Amino acid sequence: MIEAHNLTKRYGRQQAVDGLTFTLRPGQVTAFLGPNGAGKSSTLRMIVDLDRPDAGYARVGGRRYRDLPHPLREVGVLLEARAAHRGRSAVNHLRWLARTQDIPAARVPEVLDLVGLGDAARRRVGGFSLGMTQRLGLAVALLGDPGVLLLDEPLNGLDPEGIRWLRTLLRDLADEGRTVFVSSHLMSETALLADHLIVIARGRLLADATVKEFVADQPSLEDAFLRTLEGAR
Known part of the structure; x- marks a missing residue:
C-alpha cells in the first residue's frame, strides 16, 4: 500500500505539490493523471x-522509503x-544493482528476458534506442520482484x-496483488489499463x-479529464 498524507512541496516561489492526500x-493499477507541471513527478520523487516534503509524509507499506532495508x-x-x-x-548494470540489494544473480537474465532485452544483454547502454532504454529502466524496476511499482511515463519510447506488452504485464502484476502506480499522458492507454485514478492539477487533488x-456520462476518459481540468480553473 502507498499512502500520501498532506504532501506539500515548494521550489522557491513555485508551489509544486499542495496538501496532497491519497491511499x-x-x-x-492506479493511473496518476495531470497536465504538465501538475506536480506528478515531484509527488513520485517524495x-x-x-x-x-515541506509538510506531510509518504509511506510504502507503512514505512518511509529510506527506512526500507532493501528497497528494490x-x-x-x-x-x-x-x-x-x-x-x-x-547485464552488468543489473548485476551491480542486484549485488547491492541481495537479489540473486539468476534474477538478472530472467528480468532481461522478461523485458525483451535478452539478446542485447551485453550491449553498452549508450548504444540503446529510446525504447530499449525504457525497457532497461523497467528491468531495474522489476529486478527485485517488488510488491509495489511506481512508474513515471513507462510507455514513453515504446512501439x-x-x-x-507492458499493458498486459502491468495488468498481470496487479492481478497478482501488487500495487501499480503509473503516471501517464496517454489517455487511450490509461483507459485500457487503469482501475483507479488520481488526478491532480497545480499540485492539488482533483479526483x-x-x-x-x-x-x-462522458464520452471518453480524455473528455472527462479535460472537463475536470476546466472545472478546476
Whole structure:
C-alpha cells in the first residue's frame, strides 16, 4: 500500500505539490493523471525520498522509503530511464544493482528476458534506442520482484507492440496483488489499463476515483479529464 498524507512541496516561489492526500491499495493499477507541471513527478520523487516534503509524509507499506532495508525488493521505481551508465552493459548494470540489494544473480537474465532485452544483454547502454532504454529502466524496476511499482511515463519510447506488452504485464502484476502506480499522458492507454485514478492539477487533488466513476456520462476518459481540468480553473 502507498499512502500520501498532506504532501506539500515548494521550489522557491513555485508551489509544486499542495496538501496532497491519497491511499493506493494492492491489486489494482492506479493511473496518476495531470497536465504538465501538475506536480506528478515531484509527488513520485517524495514517495521514494528523492525530495523531502515541506509538510506531510509518504509511506510504502507503512514505512518511509529510506527506512526500507532493501528497497528494490519492495518498491520498483522508474523515474528516469537514462540513469544507467552509458559505458556499462545492460547485464552488468543489473548485476551491480542486484549485488547491492541481495537479489540473486539468476534474477538478472530472467528480468532481461522478461523485458525483451535478452539478446542485447551485453550491449553498452549508450548504444540503446529510446525504447530499449525504457525497457532497461523497467528491468531495474522489476529486478527485485517488488510488491509495489511506481512508474513515471513507462510507455514513453515504446512501439505499439511494446505498449501492448507492458499493458498486459502491468495488468498481470496487479492481478497478482501488487500495487501499480503509473503516471501517464496517454489517455487511450490509461483507459485500457487503469482501475483507479488520481488526478491532480497545480499540485492539488482533483479526483480520487475508479475509472468508471470518473468517466461517468462522458464520452471518453480524455473528455472527462479535460472537463475536470476546466472545472478546476
